[in-house]
Each structure stands twice: as structure tokens, then as C-alpha cells.
Amino acid sequence: MIEISNLRFRYPEGEFALDVPELVVERGERVAVIGPSGSGKTTLLHLVAGIRTPQAGRVVAREVEVSALDEAGRRDFRIRYLGLIFQEFELLEYLTVLDNILLPYRIAPILRLGRDVRERAAALACAVGIGDKLRRYPDRLSHGERQRVAVCRALLTQPDLLLADEPTGNLDPANKGKVLEILLDYAEAHGATLVTVTHDHDLLPSFARVIDFKDFYDLSGGSGEGGER
Amino acid sequence: MRDVLYLAWRYLAYHRLNTLILTGSITLIVFLPAALNVLVGQSARELTARAEATPLLVGAKGSPLELVLSSLYFESDTPALATYALAVRLKETGLALPVPLYVRFQARGHPIVGTTLDYFGFRRLRVAAGRTMAVLGECVLGSAAAEGLDLEPGDSLVSSPESVFDLAGVYPLKMKVAGVLAPSYTADDRAVFVDLKTAWVIEGLVHGHQDLSAPEAASTVLKRTGDTITANASVVQFNEITAENIGSFHFHGDLSDYPVSAVIAIPHDHKSSTILMGRYEGAGEVSQIVGPETVMTELLGTVFTVQGFVVAALALVALATAATAALVFLLSYRLRRREIETMVKIGGARRSIAALLVSEVLVVLVTGVLLAGALTALTSRFGSEVIRGVLTS
8 A cells, every 4th residue: 555665854944854765565454663762753744745745765655755756746646546634734723523524525626515414524523422523623522522523523534544643642541542442443444554653552452563663763964853744 | 415504505595693793793884885775876866866957046145155155055164145136137137037035034943934925936836725825924834834833724833033133133923824835855845935025124124014004003103294204113024924914014115125146047048148248247246146056066076076075985994894794704724623624534425515605705794795885775765854854954
């Protein structure tokens, strides 16, 4: 599902560099990525998603060389095939729960918003326990509920590759378990690949493989300071 | 595009107070100069139409504007008074039809216009109820005056004294309403028309009193010298003209010396008009002749100059508003950077995200302009009636 080879990435404004000689994640695999802050875990997810492009090397996801696509192509690829979940939920305050879930279909012409999509959104919300809060705004939801909305938004396009950046980082233990369960259940049911960045080692037993990111962190050119990359 | 507009709408609806303030500011800043333009234009047309319909005005030397405002709109203070000789002189020239006006008194806040029946023909005023005045002491009401005073033919109307402290001044005259005019949407609608002689009765220049030769008036007589009878102040003066006492009303002195505020001169042709203008140019001439259209054009020129300044000031305010609105949107974009980044991260199309941000601005702008347009259309539709109301009030 993901094949990375000879990848080298450096932020233009810093000394941080990420080198990944080779990384392969199989289809349907559930992988946890761990590592110290600033080691480039988030950067790796961004490179796989095509949010950033490497200076060298290849990033292939779903048999598409993401690093070779132009910007529009990478955006289309993300919205169509990837499910992205962020630690800070990143919900739009002025949209209701339902509209937040439907957001991908409203900002990408390649997706068509129809009745089936709306029904799927409502069904997803019910499945994660927020079916009765579809008309609420995010500021009227708990942290756990907000992350569940973000998860629904990521799952709505029925992606076969889920990239989650510390999805449980801001949640209490009960909600951590609930959100992780939703992601794992979806991956199981749809045969989707799940790559999750996490600092929470309690969650690692739920994953088939754990990648320790310190192996790819290169400080030879400077410091990796400055927080999460 | 529908989805982008939906998102823009949701954003604006969620921040409804900001949206309302921004839209309201844009509406006002577009509406104010537009409405001012419409209203000034309509006022100018209303004022000019009346002035254009009045060829020439003759009156005593003084302020031409005062003469025009008093004679056309029954506004302003009574201009310097002329005498009825002015009308006689005009008639004798054979160049114009004179229509004398005596606009000085009021009845319950409505101007009393002393004139002749020629005025109704000249202004094409139509009687809607009753008839025109036929005898001394009768009046004809403009439509708004009749409505405002709640009077109809057969009722009475008492003229107002000029000053309650002026015991030797004008006494109230109870006038009979002979008719009511159809609306003309001009100053005539607010007026109370009387015959010129009735206006002089109000002033006390023409008066009626009990017959001093009758036995019941004997106690009032101070002295009899031939035909001349001198009476004391207890002689009964009539303050209403009836069929019984109308015969007792009489003039003192020469009619030509009686006052008028102006005479409308209706020249027979353009040549007569030109000749007439020349006749009042001479040195030592105590009268003036003016073309109301010229006077009003000069007045409106001043109004338009003032309007120009106001519009310029509004343009500066509009500029400041636009700059503030731009700043609000720019700050809003900075605050929403993270939201935009999220849309980029999940794969939102660049064009859709840009369209979302632009459409929010456009929705506010277009709504503001449309509201301003609607308000301006309403002003244009009803402004004319309001102006007429102001002009006839």
C-alpha cells in the first residue's frame, strides 16, 4: 500500500532532514509510528499524503507515485483515497456536525454530494455515537465527540488508506479507546491500511506493527528542535 | 459552486452580527449618496416644474427669491408689498394677463391666498366639490387643506389673527367654504383661496358694520356732519359676511392703493414677455419683474453645489468604510489560516477554497448593494410623494 524508497526531505527554513531509505506498509496493515517529538513522524504522514513533496526519493501510495503528481493531482488523490485525522480535530466552527462530516464533498469538485453520501454521513455519525448531535456546532461538543466527528469526516469517502496523526492525543482514556476502536473496526471491515502516529505506548498492542521513527531521524545536518515535525 | 456558496452562507450566518454590521455599512454607504441624488433630483424637478409653469412675477423691489417662494409655494415671509396698481398697470400694457396675489394671512396654519378666478384657470385647478368663490367672504380649499381641516362645502373657516397682542390689527373673518379643489400635488393643495377683496376684508381695509343711521345705532354716534357720521368704538363690526350684511361692506380709499404681494404676469407671447421685462428695468422703477424659472435655477444651483460637497464627503466615508471592510476580511483570513490549511490538507481544491473566501466577500458586497438598490428604488418610488408632502406642507 505504501512504498517509500531513498526519501530525503528537508524543510527549506530549517536544518531538519528526514531520510528514509526504505519503508513498506502492506495493504490492510495496521501500523503505529512512534518516536520522539520532532523526529519527523508528522512529516512522514504529510509526505505520504502529498501535502509535502520530498527533495529526493519516491513515495508510492495505492500504487500511485504521489511524489510525482502535481499539486492538483496530489489534492485530488488525498481527498479521494485518503482519510486524514489530526490531533487537533480541525473542525470548522461555523459548520454543524453533519456539515463538518460532509466537508470533503463541498470543497472538491471531483466528489459529488448526493443523497447516498448524506445517508452515509448520518449512518457513520450514528455508528460512532453522535447520531443525535448532527445539528450541533463543534463548540457544543466534548473533545471525544469532536474527534469522532473528525473521524467520520475522514471515513466518509470510504478511503482504503487512513493516516492518523495522534488521533487520541487530546482525549481521555475512555475516548481514546473509543476512537481507536472506530478506526480499527473500519480498517478491519474495509480492508483498509491504517498508519497512526502516536506517543501513547498503551495503544501499541492494538497494532500489528510498530515503527520506531528514531531510525529515520537524521540530526547530522543540525537540530531537530522546534517541536513536532 | 452551489456547495461553495453554501459554505460561504454558513460562515456568514454563523457570524451573523459581523455580517450584519458589514452588510449594513455597505448598504448605507451605497444608499446614502444614491438616495441623496434621487431626492435632490426629484425635488429639483418638482420645484422647477412649478417655476416653469409661471412665466413672470411682478412685485415690489426686494428679494426675488422671497417673491418667488411666497408666490409659488406660499412659503417664506411675506415679501415687500406692492399695490393693486401693479395689476392695473400690467393690464393696461395689453401685453399680459395679470393675476394678482395677496399671500399674507393664514387660517389654522394654512396660507390664505387672495387672488382672482383667473388663478384657477391659469393653474388648471379643478373643483372637486362645490364651486369656486362667488361672493365676498367665501373661500375654496385645496385638497390637502380640506382634508387637514376636515372641512367640506358649506362649512366655515375662521382666519387666524396675525398676532393675538395686536388689538388694532387683523380681526378674524369667518369664511364660508364654497368648494374644494381636486388634488394638484402642488402648493395649491394646502392653500385656502379667497377673492382678493376678501383678503382685504381680513386685513380690515374693506369692512362692514351696523347701519349708523338706524335707530339702534344712535347710542354709538358721536357726531353727524352732513353725510358724515362719526361713531365711537362700540359700533358693531361684522366678522362674518352674510346675505344680510354684505351690503354694508365698503371700501375706504382708492382700490389701486390696496396691497398685493405679487402679480403673476401671463404674457400673450414671447415678444410681449421680452417687452414686459424691459419695462421694469428702468432706473427709479419701484417694482421688479422676475422669471421664476431663473430664480429657482439659481437656487437649485446652490443646492447642487451643496449636494456636491455632501457627495464628496460621503465618497470619503465610503472609502474609509471600504478600507475598514477590507481590513476586516484580511484579519478574518489571518484568523482562518488554520481552517484553510485543514481544507488544503484533506485535499480541498485550490479553486474551491479560493472561491469560498471570495464568495463570502461577494455575498456581503452584493447583498449590501442589492439592499441599497432596493432602498433607492423605494426612495425613488415614494420620495416624490414625500417631497410633494414637504412642498405642500
